[in-house]
Amino acid sequence: MGHPLVFAHRGSSYDLPEHTLAAYLRALDEGADGVECDVRLTRDGHLVCVHDRRLDRTSNGHGPVSTRTLAELEQLDFGSWHPGPAALADGDEVLDESYLRLLTLDRLLEAVRAVSRPVRLLIETKHPSRYGRHVERRLVALLDRHGLTVPRPDHPLQVTVMSFSLLAVRRLRMLAPTLPTVLLLDRLPRGLRLRLPFGIRIAGPGIALVRARPSLVPALQAAGNQVYVWTVNDPSDLELVLAAGVDGIITDRPAPTLTRLHG
Ligand code: G3P
Ligand code: CA
Numbered sequence: 001m002g003h004p005l006v007f008a009h010r011g012s013s014y015d016l017p018e019h020t021l022a023a024y025l026r027a028l029d030e031g032a033d034g035v036e037c038d039v040r041l042t043r044d045g046h047l048v049c050v051h052d053r054r055l056d057r058t059s060n061g062h063g064p065v066s067t068r069t070l071a072e073l074e075q076l077d078f079g080s081w082h083p084g085p086a087a088l089a090d091g092d093e094v095l096d097e098s099y100l101r102l103l104t105l106d107r108l109l110e111a112v113r114a115v116s117r118p119v120r121l122l123i124e125t126k127h128p129s130r131y132g133r134h135v136e137r138r139l140v141a142l143l144d145r146h147g148l149t150v151p152r153p154d155h156p157l158q159v160t161v162m163s164f165s166l167l168a169v170r171r172l173r174m175l176a177p178t179l180p181t182v183l184l185l186d187r188l189p190r191g192l193r194l195r196l197p198f199g200i201r202i203a204g205p206g207i208a209l210v211r212a213r214p215s216l217v218p219a220l221q222a223a224g225n226q227v228y229v230w231t232v233n234d235p236s237d238l239e240l241v242l243a244a245g246v247d248g249i250i251t252d253r254p255a256p257t258l259t260r261l262h263g
Contacts, residue, residue: 003261004241005033005248007122009231010051014252017082018058019049021111022099028112032254034120034158035112036230039105040127041135046070047105047142051126057081059102073102105139109146109157118156122182122228122250125163125172136168140175149176162204170198182228185209188216194223202226202247207237210244217244232257 011023012030024035038051043066055061061068061076079085079100088095105123112119127135139161143149148159161172162182169181183196184204196203203225205216210229220227228248229241238260241249251257 004246005120005228006031006254006257006261007034007036007120007228007248007250008032008254009036009250009252010038011035012252012254014084014233015088016084016095016099017079018051019103020079020099020101021103021107022079022085022095024103024108024111025098027254028115028119030255031258034122036122036124036250037105037108038124038126039135039139040065041138042070042073043067044069045134045138047135047138048073049103049105049108053126070102070104076102078102105142109142109148113146113157115156118158120158120160122160122162124184125161125165125168127168133171136171136175140172140179143176143179150178151180160202162202166197169200173198173200184230194220194225196223196225200225202228204228204230204250206230207232207241210241210246211237214240214244217241217246221245221247235260 008027010018012026013023016023016026027035037049039047040050042048050065054064059076059078077100085095085099112121125135143159151158160180160182162184163169164184169183172181181200182202182204183200186206203220207229217227226247228250229246230250232238232241232249232251233253249257
């Protein structure tokens with residue numbers, strides 16, 4: 001078997017503020033096979049790359065993302081909370097201001113499309129349940145505008161969509177049946193069959209699940225799934241998932257992971 005794919009979780013988010021363009025471009029410069037991104041809807045219906053429901057942890061704003069317009073979010077500082085940029089500046093690395101700004105999914109799609117090698121993008125829908133249906137519809141509409149809902153082997157950018165919600169993945173499969181999908185798992189739901197439903201072919205267990213039960217990886221693969229594991233930052237976890245034979249590794253630190261794989 002070849003090496004597993006390496007995905008940068010929220011960009012190279014150990015070194016730079018998560019979900020900023022700077023973190024994504026760094027991951028791609030480092031040679032990651034792909035990047036992972038969480039998306040939410042703004043009050044005026046734009047898809048933005050933000051993990052938390054609230055703004056408080058990763059910006060100087062407060063309250064839920066979904067109560068702000070895109071224009072309001074664009075005024076906020078999404079980078080100064082993170083120690084990475086200052087540490088890099090001490091090392092004389094020049095950063096532009098993209099580590100401070102909110103990133104829209106539209107802008108991220110443009111940026112990854114501009115990379116002159118094949119790149120994969122994992123998009124995870126995060127949403128309060130009242131926006132659920134709209135998030136998936138808007139995501140598929142945006143991917144459609146970028147010509148990305150029907151994967152083509154010759155296309156340099158391959159998009160995969162994912163969620164912890166089986167309902168959300170099912171909706172995505174109905175809206176865009178040829179887009180690859182990942183069902184994320186932070187625990188094993190009672191009654192989950194290893195052959196996943198609705199044509200889902202990639203399972204995304206968390207590392208805690210794999211630590212507790214490494215045999216889950218070959219069992220999921222034997223049932224016809226690929227297995228992408230998140231979030232693999234610790235060297236001993238990396239050895240564990242390599243020994244288990246995973247197909248994809250999602251990590252905040254793609255550089256040391258790639259060095260371990262490719263020397
Ligand atoms: O890549 C899957 C992983 O990102 C799921 O957890 O909380 O980091 O979105 P979370
Ligand atoms: Ca995520």
